[in-house]
Amino acid sequence: MLSIFDIFKTGIGPSSSHTVGPMWAGYRFVNELAEKGILSSITSIRVGLYGSLALTGVGHGTDKATLLGLAGYRPDTIEPDDADTIFATIKEKQSLDLAGHQTIEFDYDTQLIFHNGESLPEHPNGMRIFASDANGVVVYFKSYLSVGGGFIVSSDEFNKPEAANGSEPADAIPYPFRSAAELLDLCQQHQLTIAQLTIENEVARHDGNLELVNEKIDGIWEVMNSCIERGLKMEGFLPVSGLKRRSANMYKTLTSNPEAMLMDHFAIMDWVTLFAMAVNEENACGGRVVTAPTNGAAGVIPATLAYYTRFISRNNQQGIRDFIATAAAIGSLIKMNASISGAEAGCQAEVGSACCMAAAALAAVQGATMEQVENAAEIGMEHHLGMTCDPIAGLVQIPCIERNGMASIKAITAARLAMRGDGEHAVSLDSCIETMYRTGLDLQAKYRETSLGGLALYARAQPIKMVS
Template identity: 45%
Template sequence: MAQEQISVFDMFKIGIGPSSSHTLGPWRAAQRFVQKLVDTAVFESVQQVNILLYGSLAKTGVGHGTDIAVLLGLSGDDPVTFDVSQVMPKVEHIKTAGKLVLGGSHQIDFSYEEQLLFLFDQSLPFHPNAVTFQAFLADSKAISETYYSIGGGFVVQENDSETVLSEVDLAFPVDTAQQLMSACMRTGLKISEIVLENECAWRPESETKDGILRIFQTIKECIYKGCHTDGVLPGGLHVERRAAKMNKRMLKGREYKDYDTWIDAIRQGGRDFGYILDCVSCFALAVNEENASFGRVVTAPTNGAAGVIPAVLQYYITFHDAYEDDKVIQFVAAASEIGSIFKKNATISAAMGGCQAEIGVSSAMAAGALTECLGGSQRQALMAAEIAMEHHLGLTCDPIGGLVQIPCIERNTMGAIKAITAAQLALQSNPDKAKVSLDAVVSAMWETAQDMNVKYKETADGGLAVKVPLSLPEC
């Protein structure tokens, strides 16, 4: 049986940090609940709304901004367009005023302390990231819906009668790496070309390419902003932003007012190994510092791993003279197909699989895409993806203070460097002699995820999360 059909725009979504599963997903769930109220013609009669957060959403919800996300989602705001500078002010207004404007038009009383509940000791069986919305109506009736944020901004209900995505007739249905390879060998198409053919089932190719370039525009803006913003990250850990300082050192203090002139200056800095390493790390840090600051980022395929693919793509553009629309589209398309294989056969949710499901998957996506773009064969691209994930197997998710900061931000630099290394290894190797297939490593990753203790799955109950003394604000 074919699994869900995943578009490039499902793997890459524009949103607000710091977490796709804990921020973007709950935000979308809240929007979906408001639409449910409208569709069932009870919206105007709602008098009270309660929000119940379970499992990982409860344990690391404050650090990941889950409370903020659900309040903004219920308020009718959209993560793609909402002014990121107004995130905190609007939430603070809801708290202090004791009012929530449901769907942007229907004002109700709301108590943050009494109606947004963190159920730390309760989990629902379908998925660790669960949220229930309860609406109490004027006629004393109530409506309750439970949603699951399953990673990468995907949201489902346990008893959904519909699939996550609508069914379409794809030119090349692909669930596994072997099926992808068969399609490539049968047609002679590259991985990215298979993706673009499949995307035509949803929309014209020109719209797909325009959409990918909009994704890239967001990535560019995020990298540039992150490399030019100093300060301390929010949340109470007092983590100092480093990307801007690295950028200044690399450019010897010179400032550039726009992305294009800045990247040109970076490119002129040379090809020294240490310099390139610094640049890649700086790009990755920049994105995830923006992510940790409730900035606008692109899930790639998640927010916690949002810096890996942008850093590798920026490396490709900067140091391989690849600043062309077609090359950017090729990179993003190829990366999305590899990510979808992990999504279909394992997980991209840290709450299900630890950080191997986020940094590991993003590193594999970047490695495969870079390999294809550097002229590697389809087999070499899949080999690079396998190498990258192989060396992330078992990576835990243990965020200190439940914040997407330590070790999350630095892990993006590691994932990016591993992706580049994996691509280089694959390009210098004969993939016909590879001992491990991508499908095998995906299977191993999923088995590892199932065996992993829950305290290492985005709960902040184990690993580094319990080794650092904290005095963070109470929920």
């Protein structure tokens, strides 16, 4: 079983699997050295990046994130504005401060290697870290796998399902479930909504402290909403590509003509799209976001929730909590039974999962039955099946930013469509999740976050403007 706060984690952009996960890996590696009592003997660190972490690592900030982690910084607490400065200092001074314990020499060009064309056997997002003593002897090394959504496991842990999913023993909570069918049965048996059941499980994890659980859920929305607000105001250009940020100008256009809402019934769609793009522009710039369930898909759930808080008159604080709890329950089903990693299953596993989660949550807070909620989730996922992950130049910019806006509209449509029905439908959510995963495994590697196929080829034919 997974916690709400496993699915929704605060981190920095641009990628949960390529930035948040590797930062945790570096942080964890140094802690393991300390726990083994060998940290003081370490004089050299070497990092190898494999698979998607190598092929799109620079564009996703994997190199920066790994070194920040080794320096003792965590993705949930580091100030995003400080990250680039710290990284530049490490490269310039050719030294690395191991979590404040000691400083060692570190040459970025020779000690952090991108193994393009090579992958670790367990997962396409792989990395290895080696620690050597003064004699040049490797005294400790570990392989880590970034399995999506900021989850990190070692290669030893990977074949243990509970470790690979970041999950806990089922007997630790009152209402364990492994499938949507089990979840609905539990809700019916105990006369609970999906949100209520999820929160009950969370309260059990927090020693019965409902107030603390609510406070932490409120904190998730606070970070999401702050990300929207910042994204609406920030102007300038996206890093590396030099592409112009669009959200601030769109925001000015919409607010300068409010009467358009009265004349254009589809104007709300512009706002929802804007909310999602604002978040993902922030993510592309390395800002603070919430994995929802990943950074690449971080805009869908905040945008759909912003639609609920701004355009649904019967919204309230508990509705926000129920939205997040419902979305987390659906996200945990996807994480436990399939994947939320674009490198493993394509963008259907990221933006598709986010749309699935958002659709279910929006239906739930508008009074849908459990069957309608499950139907909304299935619709949201079904219409992303086969979606590739092919970022141009290895950056979480094209097609990712617009794609979040499109998925937000799909989520709203899915919720509305499900609520027009009675919950009966031909394909179950469980079957759709399994189909997504099998489809992802069938996708060629060039369509799974390697920037070797699809739209990514555009950059070779007509390079986008790149700046240093």
